[in-house]
Amino acid sequence: MEIQEILKKFKQINPDADYTKRSRSFIVQTPFVVAPPITSPWRAFMQSLQFGSAIALVGATVILIVGGFSSWRALSPFRIASLDIAALQAEAEAVNMQVELTDINYRENNKPLIANSTPASSSAIVAKKTVSSKVSEAAEQMGLSPATSSESISIEEALYKLAE
């Protein structure tokens, strides 16, 4: 059968007469509901909150879609298998940070004693190592970092200078 003939047959399709009658009477009998006027600030606030919630929901959905949600990533066996690189990276970084903090604890409490040191040699007794701000913050919280700033003269250096 040609497509044109099929379309012509479609044009002849009509709804059931009884159904048409019932639907029309249902629509006509349905009372027209007018939204009650906003008479109190509380009602205005509640309606606004509903509207606001809708905006927030739409916003969150947009962020979820645009912001990099990936069903592939969420369903990837790597996430299930705990072999997800990002999670591994975070845990490995936490381990490395503890290594650095252990280094700081050792370095700050094992400064070599140099008798009769000259200013040049005494300034070399503390190997000042650059650490990340995250590590310095953690060292500070644990009371491991020196009281003197990295640019300043350390307590040991000051004592050596004073002993000269």
Next chain:
Amino acid sequence: MLKTIKISISALSGLILFLTPLAQAVEFPAASAAGTDPSCQFQDYAKALEEATKNPSEDYGEAIRAELKIRHDWLRAILNCSNFETKKLKNALREFQPNDAELDRLRNQILAQLEDVSQYYDLQLSKVDDHGLRSTKDAARAIIDWRAGTHSIVAERAGNLMLWSKNKDLFASARARYDLIGQTIRRLNLMEQEEIRGKYEAAGKSLSQAESLNSSARKLLLQSANPDTTKVIKDSLENLSQTYKSFFELSEGIKELLPI
């Protein structure tokens, strides 16, 4: 008018509801605690002493008095700074909760030792004005020795106690991850792959070694101050770091084998 208010409230409540979860998700950096104390700035004392010794006053008595004043002020600053340093460590240790009866006893013991350290600096502070030129130098040498022989040992032990306790969670996470990776490898029937099995075994070996060293570190920590404790803690963490290297290699290896 009411319509304008309604639109404004709608926009505002929408904005609040929309921004609240975002604000909670973003972690604002806490204001960092002041790490140094004004008493710990020594550059000016160093310059003043250098100036006083290189270009002394022609009046011998005045020159001696000027140098002595600088030395007294500097020694006082050093002792105040040392007290500040000790106080920082005491505060950190007081706030720290080891969740382990034995380690908590050790924490209290170290806190008492740090109190003795503070008392030593207070005593030295009370003596500063009695020192002459020579005895100021002698006092500085004595403090160097005392810091190396007493203060540093107590401070290192306090640091090790906090570090070891914080490491516990890292070891638990690594062990849990190792077990989960094993389950996944078996589920994917990849244990027959020699390379994967080898890497998994290597991870297990370094993890066991790390755990063994971590147990040794706890024993050393509970003994009287043992100089090897820090090294053993570091070795245990380096083995743990090696375990994670194996985990990364496993992740890459499995990715290559599976069409993911």
